[in-house]
Amino acid sequence: MILPIVAYGDPVLRKKAAPIAKDFPELDKLVANMFDTMYGASGVGLAAPQIGKAIRLFVVDATPFADDEDLSEEEQTRLKTFKKAFINPEILEETGDEWAFNEGCLSIPGVNEDVFRCPNIKIKYQDLEFNEHIEEFDGLLARVIQHEYDHIEGILFTDKLSSLKKRIIKNKLAGISKGKTNADYRMRFPDKKMR
Numbered sequence: 001m002i003l004p005i006v007a008y009g010d011p012v013l014r015k016k017a018a019p020i021a022k023d024f025p026e027l028d029k030l031v032a033n034m035f036d037t038m039y040g041a042s043g044v045g046l047a048a049p050q051i052g053k054a055i056r057l058f059v060v061d062a063t064p065f066a067d068d069e070d071l072s073e074e075e076q077t078r079l080k081t082f083k084k085a086f087i088n089p090e091i092l093e094e095t096g097d098e099w100a101f102n103e104g105c106l107s108i109p110g111v112n113e114d115v116f117r118c119p120n121i122k123i124k125y126q127d128l129e130f131n132e133h134i135e136e137f138d139g140l141l142a143r144v145i146q147h148e149y150d151h152i153e154g155i156l157f158t159d160k161l162s163s164l165k166k167r168i169i170k171n172k173l174a175g176i177s178k179g180k181t182n183a184d185y186r187m188r189f190p191d192k193k194m195r
Helices: 027-040 063-067 073-080 139-152 163-177
Strands: 045-047 057-063 081-094 099-103 113-117 120-126 132-138
Touching: 027 045, 027 057, 045 139, 057 113, 057 139, 063 073, 073 139, 081 139, 113 132, 113 139, 120 139, 132 139
Parallel strands: none
Antiparallel strands: 045 057, 057 081, 081 120, 099 113, 120 132
16 A cells, blocks of 8 residues: 655654564554555655654665666676565664765655765664564665665754755755645645645
8 A cells, every 4th residue: 555655844754763563563564555655656765754653664675776787787686686674773884985876765855965875884673573684785775775774763865965955955845845846656744734
């Protein structure tokens, strides 16, 4: 089931998300709905706060990045097969020289900016059966995971921009929270006036 995506300005996007207990009701259904919602909006990642739930969960499917011809064959193959839900994740390490990549966000449609992030991460998380994993990721996968992880920490990619860039997009962000955007997927706007 496709759920509405929460727009910039909603307080849930600024909350540090709570851990998920093993008895969380219908978690597998929620994860399936999150994948459906993400695909419906042509995204590569979606965090629970983006559907209004302040819990430590995000999903990633990096398949769309696999078509990038600048990537090695090995990385294309890895991206093509990467689909995962991260429950109660904790980034343990971020290493390497930060690099810029143009990021966007389903909660902030129409805004894309270069964001600097470390190329390598080590993350601890649980799968749908609550088995714990510690894995290392690099490149685009690391970036997508860092972006989604920020969401469960109450951080948006726009927070990582220079003060000048923030001033430039300030009015656009205010417009998004009021529903002044052309997203081609369902959204929930915090400041939209009902007619």
